[in-house]
Amino acid sequence: METVSIWIAAILTLGIFSFLYKDNPLYKACEALFVGVSAAYWAIVFYFDNIYKKFYEGAVTAEEPDYFLWIGAILGLLFLTRLIPNIGWVSRWPMALIVGATAGLWMVGYFVSNAMNQIGNTISNIIVRDAATGFIAWGETFGTLVILVGVLSGLVYFFFSKEHKGVFGATAKVGTWFLMVTFGASFGYTVMSRMSLLIGRVDFLLGDWLHILR
């Protein structure tokens, strides 16, 4: 049985890789299989986790039912009113609730993690001294300055209500450079991690399937 599953996995892997050459029937078959199987899989997972485990066992069969879950269930049912043209507009209510609640719930979290904490961590003594000798640690001091200039110029770049010209524009330009250097570093780092994924697949094909690698 394991051998069969390895063969299926290997053929599907090669089928997806064949897209590198061009679109072809094998890729189309793999794609259709992938989409169909994954859609069905997630449908079952969502049904089992949410409707059965969370709602049915939590609000219907539980010894102490959580009646709040009925609110979610009713809102979920309201989505289905889209199928009835005359009352289809009702489906906007749960949608509005989700969008509004999402914006509200995320507001504080985003504000703290993406603004407050970033600012707090940028504020520091820019002259860093060696703890042992008390002399200025030039490397760390330079690093602190780079972070400070990067944060300030980056913030200036994201000003939308002021034209980027003069000193403001030059600062924004510096911000752009910082962003690009960051993207470059991130690009290289992520490409390396993707290479490890590729190595994993090649290892599977040459090792588990063909037994060339041991």
Place this chain on the structure above:
Amino acid sequence: MRLSSPNLTHNCLKIALFTLSLLLISLNVSTAQDAETAVDTAAAPEQAADSVNIAPLPASNIKAIDLPNDNGGAVFISWELSPDDDGNGKVSGYLVQRSESKDGPFETAGKAVRGATKFTDNKTNDDKIYFYKVEAYLEYLDAAGEKVRITSAATVTGPVQSSAQWFNMNRLYVLLFLLFVAGAIMFYIEKAKKGDEIYIRKIAGIDAVDEAVGRATEMGKKIFYIPGIQDMNDVQTIASIAILGRVAQMAAEYDTWLEVPVSKSMVLVTAREAMKEAYTKVGRPDALQDSQVHYLTDDQFGYAAAIDGMIVREKPATIFYMGAFFAESLILAETGNSVGAIQIAGTAMPAQLPFFVAACDYTLIGEELFAASAYLSREPRQLGSLKGQDMGKGLFILCIIVGVILATLNIWDMSVIFVSR
């Protein structure tokens, strides 16, 4: 002076004998020393055993209070170190014991390592009162290899009851900054509503939207709009749907086919609503078909594989990638690039931005994604919001500059008001 050969031999013999005798003496001394050391070592375990059998002195000044700024269910216990907790191995740690009665029985609420002076008991019931005691303890292995624990005497402190607080004072500054930003946004929205002109700088990626839609119209090809793989509980998806509304409006005006493959059912519903509103706004509600917004799969790479297939088969003239993307970003953008589509991307995912920058014609970086809908719609409410947010950024820049100066001059560490505790 010259030494004759017999003298030399005699002298050498004397030196050799002297050296040999010294060597023997030193050997005797070292043997005796080794013997003494051995005796000391043999006595050591007994002495050690004697020393470990002494219970450590107790911790003092034990206090138990309701943990402040929390949602209940926790008690904070603090103490001063046992005098034996001086790093010489006489204390292994502290046992925090909890009881609902002053006289016990006590159960272990948790352990703290040696040198620790505080512990938070996160398993309390807000409806009950508790008493605590903190025992310094020493653990060692006895002669049979069994672990032995000796605990100090301890005084009972309490009663204490946990409770929830309505307001988290640790986040007071968050509230103040939020109020400032929200106030600025409301102020500028009102100004914009009254007709004040609000300037918004050019954003290349957003300016290119018109061009991209026009190109698809001229070529008679489709436009693909990919709203990312996150659900409607992600602000990037919300921003993406707002931009979709504007793109759909243009597509409806130019009578160009706009296709939106989605990976989440909620996004499907919301995107259809946004499209419906856009088509209705330009007076062409009948031109919209449900099949324009369709579901593929929730699976990340299944979604990517399906879109790749669609791109190479249908060769759209324009592709928008707006929203939250993960590892599929480069797969999608490279495929779009290979068919020669004009591609505009926008995301606030830092790890994916480099891929979009590399493979797309235009990229909305981070907050530009959120500014896009205001820029495209030119609605006073959204423009005012953008201006208000800029005021918030201005305040942050000011805080950073002032904070760095104060910190460098060793006057005040202003970062404490920003970093969440």
